[in-house]
Amino acid sequence: MSTDSTRPTGRRDQRRPRVVPPQRSRRQPHRPPRPHQWFAERLLAVLSGQRPVHWMLGHTIGDAYDQLAELAPSAPLGAARGSRPVLRHCRGAQPATGVVEAFASITAGDRVQAMAFRLEQGADHRWRCAAVELGGERLTTGRPGPR
Secondary structure, three states, X not given: OOOOOOOOOOOOOOOOOOOOOOOOOOOOOOOOOOHHHHHHHHHHHHHOOOOOHHHHHHHEOOOHHHHHHHHXXXXXXXXXXXXXXXEEEEEEXXXXXXXXXXXXXXXXXXXXXXEEEXXXXXXXXXXXXXXXXXXXXXXXXXXXXXX
């Protein structure tokens, strides 16, 4: 009988099971969202009525807060027939240093709406929303609507 407690009884060779090192994950490291993507989510939450407009107080400059205060009460990006609005696409362009002009498309039920906004980077390196515009029309199936 064997006195080695790690070897099975009757085994006489000294080989041990090979230890395989754990494989590294092939996933990309988590990248934080870009400023325009982060702002698009925040603006969607305010303009759909999920968050109050004062939630954007420290994140706006100039007339942007006034624009949001006018738009938010009517919840223009609100749910349609019980479906929650979702950010479909968000793209941004940088026409100058410290400026991002972005657009996003939002869906809620059979509606698709467009949202455009401008971000400006302050001396403290924080991005703030400087302007917001909304537009869009209802998707129709079958015949096209009036133009």
